[in-house]
Amino acid sequence: MKKILVLFLFSVGCSLYAQQFSADMKKTDIMKVCDAVAKWQINHQKEVKHHPLDWTNGALYRGMTEWGKVSGNETCYDFVREIGEKYNWNMWDRVYHADDICVGQAFIEMYRKLGDKRMLQPVMERAYYVATHPSKAPLLKTDAVGTLERWSWADALFMAPPVYAALYTMTGDDVYLNYMNSEYKECVDSLYDEEYSLFYRDNKRIPMREKNGAKQFWGRGNGWVFAGLPLIIDNLPIDCDSRNYYIQLFVKMAEAVRKTQCEGGDWRTSLLDPDSYDMPENSCSAFMCYGIAWGLRNEYLAKRTYKPVLEKGWKSLVKAVHTDGKLGYIQPVGAAPKAAGRDATDVYGVGAFLLAGSELYKLIK
Template structure:
């Protein structure tokens, strides 16, 4: 029996090495991205996460999807993706979603700024700028402590660091007005000082998870940290790499990147509870796609060493592609939540597609795509 186990382990190891040795072809990356993008557009108004109604087009779920769809649109060679995204903005008069301060309702602003960059139409930018100016001059004074009065008016949950800060960074970049950068940096630092575990180099989802254990491990939610990791990239894309602000975000990014390659599973994904993979063996593709996106970006931008991080990207991307159905649906996307949970091969979510398309955009570059 022991001999059989040893032989099986050797065979698995050889198969893994063979799979990892296979180079990723840019044309194949582009083809699977197109399939996922087309499926998601066709199923945009489906019911997800057990909801009885489709997500509102300006909801954070779709806002996250748009960030990836935008990256695909720049690669696709087909204006239908830009046209589809532009119609969403036009249909809603380029307004952010309902809540003035809530980071989730700012997410769609990432779409608006990018479309403004492409088309130069001030109408696309004005409502976001007006709302952010109001926040600047009427900043929330609430505590970051969970369940304090109006606590969601500040970024006191880690998901928020993907939703709102990149919009502030983009607005700074396109207007040249440093007030947007200064506000974003101040609030980002406050959240990081509050939620970042320096020993583990990971973020708690919010204060309510601090001090709690799940099967003896600290609770670091995979998608929550994926939101942060991708958000860091989306922020740094807007900053001068020589600036002190860029270096601040890069410092956090590198700490997280180093931790992430330590805890990647043998299969290539990241466990839903990042430190508890033995208790959460089910793949989860939204958080994992964000990690592939962030790590590939780091190699492409010369801030991560390919010999150290390249294997993690290759394993991760191949794992993600393995969970795309023949029709183009990305499976194993955890439904809306705030903690480690469950995922299924036949269930997806719009933000999962956005994460996958973001990952593909950087993997494509990494393997020679132009």
């Protein structure tokens, strides 16, 4: 009797983790899983502890607007619009902080869809002020002012630059482009490792080493940079000279991303010491899949080399989606490698997943 009970409980446990969604590279399958992930997050958003204008949610909203645009799922747009209206389409509080303009990416997309200037004005005013009054603090995370006012950490290269790229294209005002290029390149010069084509999270991490002696390249930190590059490039005109700089950096990073993928298709929270964190980190993995899918679709990456990487990566991501649409294995807010289990989720990981699904959906013929 006891043995039967154990077997029953085991079967129940297995059914809870049964994979409901297919990872086949078909539009119907991609739509099913992305709609489920988006719906789960929208239904559970009231449980999120982050401020609605925080960067965490900014990444979510960007994924929602992209998936809404690609799939026609108006619920995603409605979700972002309700939040924008509630906060009058404002940015968050810190004027110079890259995190606090991140929501502007989604609000710009809302403006592009609906043409309501109220959606654009606050982000334009914030970005214009910063670009015309640049901070003179050192671009160092260890500087008391530079840590807040400069793009002094890798994540910042996702949060703010796509806003400036979009506003340059929309207005034709060089002030946005010049500021973005200057700030971005200084951050690259500070944190990019030429040998590995990866980024340190910030200058405090440069001397750090993992348990296996490898340099500390944080998975999500590099995911932020890798995913931010397509958002910048897509927002720049084809004839813009600056595009080449970002494209070249993207291609270099893509090879490092390919090399650090694990056998199971995932990426770990520490890119050069995966064995110390023996589980996926899916905010990183989703950002990597998004970038690779974008690179394939735009023919910056060789299909023969990178298509298998994408297929394995997407399969690993879909495997982590619970039957109710919850996405697991997402590391909590942090600045360095740390493991996260199957039940760990957060909004930026969902945004990354929706970006990946959107780009994969566009890639499939």
